[in-house]
Amino acid sequence: MSILKLMATTAVALGLSWQLAAQSTPTPPAPVLPGVYADPHIAVFGKKYYLYPTTDGSEGWLSDHFTCWSSKDLKKWKLEGTILDLKKDLTWASNRAWAPAIAFKNGKYYFYFSANTNIGVAVADKPTGPFKDALGKPLISKGQYQAQIIDPMVLVDDDGQAYLYFGQGRCYIVKLNPDMVSFDPADVISYKPEGYNEGSFVFKRNGKYYLMWSEYDTRDPRYSVAYAVADSPMGPFVKASQNPILKGAGLVKGAGHHSVVKAPKKDEWYIAYHRFKIPDGNGYNRETCISPMRFDKEGNILPVDVFETVK
Numbered sequence: 128m129s130i131l132k133l134m135a136t137t138a139v140a141l142g143l144s145w146q147l148a149a150q151s152t153p154t155p156p157a158p159v160l161p162g163v164y165a166d167p168h169i170a171v172f173g174k175k176y177y178l179y180p181t182t183d184g185s186e187g188w189l190s191d192h193f194t195c196w197s198s199k200d201l202k203k204w205k206l207e208g209t210i211l212d213l214k215k216d217l218t219w220a221s222n223r224a225w226a227p228a229i230a231f232k233n234g235k236y237y238f239y240f241s242a243n244t245n246i247g248v249a250v251a252d253k254p255t256g257p258f259k260d261a262l263g264k265p266l267i268s269k270g271q272y273q274a275q276i277i278d279p280m281v282l283v284d285d286d287g288q289a290y291l292y293f294g295q296g297r298c299y300i301v302k303l304n305p306d307m308v309s310f311d312p313a314d315v316i317s318y319k320p321e322g323y324n325e326g327s328f329v330f331k332r333n334g335k336y337y338l339m340w341s342e343y344d345t346r347d348p349r350y351s352v353a354y355a356v357a358d359s360p361m362g363p364f365v366k367a368s369q370n371p372i373l374k375g376a377g378l379v380k381g382a383g384h385h386s387v388v389k390a391p392k393k394d395e396w397y398i399a400y401h402r403f404k405i406p407d408g409n410g411y412n413r414e415t416c417i418s419p420m421r422f423d424k425e426g427n428i429l430p431v432d433v434f435e436t437v438k
Contacts, residue, residue, distance in 0.1 A: 152377045152378065153377060153434040154378075154434075155377070155378050155379050155402075155405055155433070155434060156416065156434060156435075156436045158402075158404075158414035158415050158416050159178075159201075159202070159204055159399075159415055159416060159417050160178065160180065160196060160204055160414070160415045162184070162414075163182075163183035163184040163404055163408075163412050163413060163414055164180035164181065164182060164183055164194075164401070164413070164414065164415045165180060165181045165183045165345070165384060165401040165413040165414075165415070166180060166181040166225060166226040166227075166278075166326065166384045166401060167179070167180040167384075167385075167386060167399040167400065167401060167415045168180070168226075168227055168228045168229060168386045168399075169386045169387070169388045169397070169399040169417070170229050170254070170386075170388060171388050171389070171390070171391060172231060172236075172254045174199065174391070175197050175198065175199055175254075176197065176198045176199070176201055176388065177195060177196065177197050177198075177229070177254050177255075178195070178196040178197075178198070178204065178399065178415065179193065179194075179195055179196075179210075179227045179228070179229055179238070180194070180196075180227075180401075180415055181193075181224065181225050181226055181227075182194060182224065183401075183411065183412060183413050183414075184411065184412055185411065186411050187411075188223060188225060188411065189222045189223060190222065190223070190224045190225070191212065191213045191214050191221060191222045191224055192209045192211065192212045192213060192214075192224055193209065193210055193211045193224055193227055193238075193240060194206060194207070194208065194209055194210065195207040195208070195210045195254070195255050195256060197254075197255065200437075201397060201417055201437045202436075202437055207255040207256075208255070208256075210238070210251070210255065210256030210257055210258050211224075211238065211240065211249055211256065211257070211258045213242055216249070216258070216259070216260055217242060217247065217260055218260075218263060219242075219245070219247075219263075219264055219265060220242035220243035220245060220247070220265075221243070222242075222243060223241065223242060223243045223244060224240065224241070224242055225240070225241035225242075225277055225278070226240070226241050226277060226278045226279070226326065226384065227239060227240040227241070227279075228240075228279050228280045228281055228386075229254065229281075230281040230282075230283050230289060230307070231254075231283070232283050232287065232289060232307055233305075233306075233307065234252075235250050235251070235252065235307075236250065236251045236252070236253065236254050236256075236258075237249075237250055237261075237281065237307045237308070238250070238251065238256070238258045239266070239279035239280075239281055239291070240279065241276075241277040241278060241279065242265075243269070244269045244275055244276055244277055245265035245267065245268050245269050245276055246265060246266050246267040246276050246277070246279045246293055247260065247261075247262070247265050247266055248260075248261045248262065248266045248307070248308050249261055250307075250308075261308045262308055266279075266308065266309075267279075267293065272294065272297075272299055272315070272317075273296075273297060273317075274293075274294035274295055274296045274297040274298075274299065274317075275294065275295035275296060275325075276293065276294065277293070277294070277295050277325065278293055278294065278295060278325050278326050278327060279291060279292070279293045280292040280293065280327050280328050280329055281303065281307075282329045282330070282331070282336075282360055284331065284360055285331070288302060288303075288360075289302070289303040289307055290302055290303065290329070290360045290361065291303050291310060292327040292328075292329055292338070293327070294317075294325075294327070295324060295325035296319075296323075296324070296325075297317050297318070297319045297323070298317065298318045298319060298320075298323060298327050298338070298340065299315055299316070299317050299318075300315070300316050300317070300318060300360075300361050300362065301314050301315040301316070302314055302361075316361060316362070318338075318362055318363075318364060320340070320353075320355055320364065320366045321366060322340075322342040322353055322366075322370075323340050323342070323353075324340065324341055324342055324343060324344065325340065325341050325345075325384070326340055326341035326352075326383065326384040326385065327339065327340045328340070328385060328386050328387060329360065330387050330389070331360075332389075332394075332396075332422070332426065333426060334358075335356050335357070335358065335426055336356065336357045336358070336359065336360050336364075337354055337355075337356055337387075337428070338354060338355050338356075338357065338362075338364045339352055339353070339354040339385065339387070340352070340353060340354070341383040341384050341385070342371060342383075343383075344410070345381065345383065345384060345410045345413070346381075346409065346410025346411075347381065347410075348375060348380040348381050348403070349374070349375075349381075350375075350381040350382065350383040350384075351371035351373055351374035351375070351382065351383055352371055352372060352373035352374070352382075352383050352384075352385050352398075352400065352431075353366065353367070353370035353371045353372065354366070354367055354370065354372060354428055355367060356426075367427060367428070369427060369430075372420075372428045372429070372430050372431055373385060373398065373400060373430075373431045373433070374433075375402065375403075375433065376433055376434070377434075378405055378406075379402050379403075379405070379433045379434070380402060380403040380408070381401075381402055381403045381408075381410065381413065382400055382401070382402045382416075382433050383400060383401065384400060384401055385398050385399060385400035386398070386399050386400075387399075387420060395419075396419070396420045396421070396422075397417055397418070397419055397420060397437065398417070398418055398419075398420040398431055399415060399416070399417045400415070400416060400417075400418075401413040401414060401415050401416070402414060402416055402433070416433070417436070417437055418431050418432060418433060418435050418436065418437075419431075419432075419435055419437065419438075
């Protein structure tokens, strides 16, 4: 066989192999929000679901506002507008608006958020805001603990007691006072499971408390989600043997910084998370997705299929 024929045969073979590889790799589903949004916090109030993400798309994550999105079916999402504008609504921070969380208590909605690596709290009468800075200063200030002061999460337990989780590099846990905007610093404890980086999220199911977090860095394609379980919202938490439960596959990279929601009156769970934008995304250009999340008979979280969408 001549060299030219050999080259042509090789090219055809390679082309066929690439086509077969493309056919065998699932096509990632479209994101649930248009554009680039990350760190989605999902919640349900009444008959509607709500998403509170980080506005993405700037190197260094320099967003200066937060938006809210609503949905009746987890598939079609309506933009409810800007609910907190750091430059207009805060006196102590103007950018790096990251990774919010929301909780309901006392007939009010409390919005916890990162702002210039401090944690603040705002309050509103509706889940769509507008939210007003509750303190006029950070709830937790930069440098107050041995972690980057970001990524708040609040769990309101069945008895009404609320717990705050926060921190990158180490997870801090503390009971919130009944006013939801203060706590006793002497009660703060810390926890750092193997692999913990950021983005803690906590939920309760069948009497067990699940603490989840993101591993690696959000700019790393290996970014993923792991979890631990405890009998108390303050631990001690034991990391599950089967981890991570959420990670990228195929064209899906950097799947992490998640939140979890339970469908009303059903043992049916969903996980919201971000991934690198497809195509050409990275740690500054991420998009929000939602997939079903399931458990086995023992209550272990099963691996999430990043190619499965909400039905």
